[in-house]
Amino acid sequence: MTSQIHTPAPGTLIVISGPSGVGKGTICKALCEGNPDVVMSISATTRAPRSDDIDGVTYFFLTEEAFKAKIEEDAFLEYASVHGHYYGTPKAHVNDTLQSGKDVILEIDVDGAAQVRRAFPDALTIFIAPPSLDALNARLSGRGTETEEDKALRMNNAIGEIKEAHHYGYIVINDDLDQAVSDVMTIIRAQKFQAKTMDAVVRSMLDSNSTSN
Ligand code: 5GP
Numbered sequence: 153m154t155s156q157i158h159t160p161a162p163g164t165l166i167v168i169s170g171p172s173g174v175g176k177g178t179i180c181k182a183l184c185e186g187n188p189d190v191v192m193s194i195s196a197t198t199r200a201p202r203s204d205d206i207d208g209v210t211y212f213f214l215t216e217e218a219f220k221a222k223i224e225e226d227a228f229l230e231y232a233s234v235h236g237h238y239y240g241t242p243k244a245h246v247n248d249t250l251q252s253g254k255d256v257i258l259e260i261d262v263d264g265a266a267q268v269r270r271a272f273p274d275a276l277t278i279f280i281a282p283p284s285l286d287a288l289n290a291r292l293s294g295r296g297t298e299t300e301e302d303k304a305l306r307m308n309n310a311i312g313e314i315k316e317a318h319h320y321g322y323i324v325i326n327d328d329l330d331q332a333v334s335d336v337m338t339i340i341r342a343q344k345f346q347a348k349t350m351d352a353v354v355r356s357m358l359d360s361n362s363t364s365n
Contacts (some may be wrong), residue, residue: 163189163250166257167265167271167320168336170280171310172235173292175326179280180259182333183340190255190340193246194223199237203299212242229313230260230267235305238266255340261336262316269319276343278336280318283327 170176184190196212198219207213219238229247231240241258249256258268268275281286287359288310290302317323317363322339326332343349 163253164255164340165250165268165275166255166340167247167268167275167277168257168280169258169262169265169277169316169320170326171282171288171311171313172298172306173288173295173310174280175291175329175332176259176280178329179326179333179336180257182329183257183336189253190257191249193241193249193256193258195239195241195258195260196228197237197239199235199239204297209235214238216254229258230270231296232261232263232267234261234263235302235309241268262313262319266316266319276322276340277320278322278324279317280332280336280338281314281317281323281325282310283325287327 159186160349168176168180180192184192190347194208194210194212196214198214198216199211201213205211205213213255219231219240220325222240222242223231227243228240229243231238233239241260241264246256246258258264265277269277272286282291285307289307291308292298298306324332324335324339
């Protein structure tokens with residue numbers, strides 16, 4: 153008897169959202185580390201690069217004019233204005249990667265996630281929430297990458313985003329990073345064994361049985 157478990161071939165589109173500073177970037181990084189079958193989508197944005205940004209690696213940095221031209225070309229799977237700047241997911245890379253059987257993670261805001269839910273009802277959507285608003289405020293201050301004005305804007309937007317969490321398939325509280333990463337990995341793994349996904353595998357087993365009889 154073999155203990156091999158067959159997982160289905162098509163990649164899963166995974167949406168991860170949550171307020172700025174909640175740790176979703178760190179969680180996404182952990183999901184991809186050492187796992188070539190999970191790929192982060194690289195978004196385009198009109199916001200200015202921060203000191204730790206690398207063009208083409210963390211984001212594709214575009215002028216507003218170039219971003220709007222891409223909207224006209226229908227080049228985005230979704231796009232939204234977040235904290236006063238445009239952010240969007242380039243469509244071609246995501247589609248090609250899913251076709252190759254790899255999972256793709258979109259780390260996007262709640263408006264973008266709503267667009268993805270409409271276009272891809274089977275997408276796996278996970279909202280990362282902070283243990284409290286005070287903890288989120290402390291984390292945003294601790295990373296020190298935002299001005300006071302931008303931090304206040306992000307805290308204000310956080311409340312609006314958390315109000316949208318119930319639209320997601322899953323909500324994970326990032327109180328302890330290792331636990332949150334493990335929880336998200338469990339959710340992604342479970343998605344692959346949903347009956348509607350595994351049905352094709354079970355059917356092919358029955359088909360091969362009927363042809364051999
Ligand atoms: P940051 O400026 O901190 O890099 O990103 C701000 C927010 O923009 C993130 O919290 C993330 O949810 C959102 N974001 C990043 N890329 C995209 C994207 O391609 N589409 C949408 N809708 N939101 C994005």
